[in-house]
Structures are given as C-alpha cells and as structure tokens.
Amino acid sequence: MTAMDRTAPAEQRLQRIGEVAEQVGVTARTIRYYEELGLLGSTDGRLKGAHRLYNDADVARLRELIGLRDLLGLSLEQLTELAEEADVAVCLRAQWENSADDADRADVLLAGLPHVQRQLELVRSRQRSLADFEAQLLTKLSRMREVLAAHDEQRDPTDPAAS
C-alpha cells in the first residue's frame, strides 16, 4: 500500500442499482426499500433524484443481507438488529481506514469476531433443521419402497424384469 493509496483511495468500480440487483438476485425496489430502512450504509451525499451508485463493498454487504434473509429466514427487523451490531464494526471500519496504528486495527477486528461467529451458529442451526427434514423424507421414501418391493415379490417373485 503506497502513500497515494492512503490519501486518495483507488477509484473503485461503481455500479448502478439495476446491475447490482441482477447480480444479487433481487429487484431494484428491494434495494431501495432496504436503503429506506437504513439497512445499507450511509446514503447521504446523494442528491435528490440522482442515480444510486454502489461499490464492491456495498454489493458484498447487500449479498450478505440477502443470504441471511433467504437462507436463515430472518426478518428485516432481525437483520436491522444484526446490522446494528455490524454497524459498530462498520463505524470502526472507517476508523480502521484512517488509522495508522496497528493496535487500533486489531481492536476493530476483535470487535467483529463474535458477530461473524453468531452468524455461523445460525447457519449451523439451520443445517441441523434441514438434516432433520431430510431424514424424515428419507424415512418416508424407504418405507414406500419397502412396501412396493414386498408387493412386487408377491405379484411375481421370479420375474427378472420386475424393477
């Protein structure tokens, strides 16, 4: 990282709302609604009526929110709570960007750890539920096949064409 990177951050690729929506798999309306709820980062600095522009970090954040919503079935209220914790991290992240002190940077990371760990726990819990549901379906399936096999035997125990 050079001094120039620090003083004038590299020009990032900025995307418009339609491109972002398609990438993430939602509609533009959804993104605007999340912004309205304050789920996305600070939106001041955009003039009324001007186009919204998103950098890669914004897209990553949105993708994470949608993942938590879809895969874990969290409500937007729950996402807001989760995001408020994360906002501490985001707030600290700004501090990170401006911090020359490595100790400060470590503190920022330490604060973010439990946040990610909680998400991991939610994912694991959901995986267990899915495994249970899968087991139920497998039991059902094997019982059905059992009865079918018994019936096939009864109908024609020696027919090699029976499947």
Add this chain to the structure above:
Amino acid sequence: MTAMDRTAPAEQRLQRIGEVAEQVGVTARTIRYYEELGLLGSTDGRLKGAHRLYNDADVARLRELIGLRDLLGLSLEQLTELAEEADVAVCLRAQWENSADDADRADVLLAGLPHVQRQLELVRSRQRSLADFEAQLLTKLSRMREVLAAHDEQRDPTDPAAS
C-alpha cells in the same frame, strides 16, 4: 388389521386448532389462512361456526407444509402447486383406504415416489447453498484471525500469554 378396522376406522385422537398450532409452531390464524387457500385437506363436513378438529395425518401434513415454507423458503403459491401434485396422491390415498386390491395400493405408492424425490432435491439444493454461505463466513473468520495473529506477534512475539 381386522375387518372392524376396515369398516369402522379406529377412533383417532382429534386435536383443536390451538393445540395443533402450538405443536407445529405457528398461530391459529396461519392454520385458518392455509385452510382458506385450500392447502389443507377437505374442510367440508364442518358446520359454520363449529370447532375445527385435526387428526394425526392432518398435523403431519401441516408440519410438512411449514417445513417446506420455512426451510426451503417456498411461497404459498408454490406450496399450492406442490400440494396439487400431492393431492393426486391424497386422492389416491382415499382410494388406498378403500382398496382391497394390493395392486391398486402399489400404484398409489408409485405415483407418490417422484413427489417425495422432488422435495429431497429441493432440500439438497438448499443444503448446498447453506454450505456455500458457511464457507464464505469461515473464510472471513480465518482472514480476521490471521491478521490478529500477525498483529499479536508483532506486539509481543515472545509473550506466552498471547492467545
């Protein structure tokens, strides 16, 4: 199974809507709404204003619907489609109950197989998505720990108390 079972099916334990709701983890309103959409079996035979009663098969069906909704994120419209396939099975199930012919019974089961298999595929697909999301979180976590470890070394490379 005795002849009496066939002619006068065993008295089943019947539950009221509140008990069922608590067992399955939804509200009574949800159950009434699903009935309104036709997601639950036939509801004729109940007089206007009379209490709803559910047997074990009804509860199992509801539990399956809620599982598909929550774990797979299906809309009620998708559930309706899926249930219409299943209704063929349900319709055939009535035929099953009244059928003395084992061949008929086998046909009913055969018709139900692809239905269960499709649900299994949906579960597997969802499991893959969750695994991807988990991997992303783990990558994030290990990167954070890496930086933290590097920092700890730099601060005090010989401190045995550093964790």
Add this chain to the structure above:
DNA sequence: TTGCTCCTCACGTCACGTGAGGTGGC
C-alpha cells in the same frame, strides 16, 4: 355458572410488486 378456547368478520402490517409520470446519462 364461570373460564377457557374457539368462531367469524375486518382492518393493520411487513416486505415488497407494479405501474404512472418524469428526469438524467451514454
């Protein structure tokens, strides 16, 4: 008879969908 749960409207809410009508950038 007293609670309790149930019933049926019916309006409210959350998370967007869907136009209407207009402006801005390649």
Add this chain to the structure above:
DNA sequence: TTGCTCCTCACGTCACGTGAGGTGGC
C-alpha cells in the same frame, strides 16, 4: 436526438397479526 435506465410517489398484494364481538364445550 433517441433509447435506456434511473428517479420519486403511491397504490396493490401476499401472508399473516391483531383486536372486536360473540358462541360453544369441559
């Protein structure tokens, strides 16, 4: 200049939540 995507209201919809007011079974 012509499309295209974007913008801001604003009403509609899906899947229920939440009382209001009343009836039925242990």
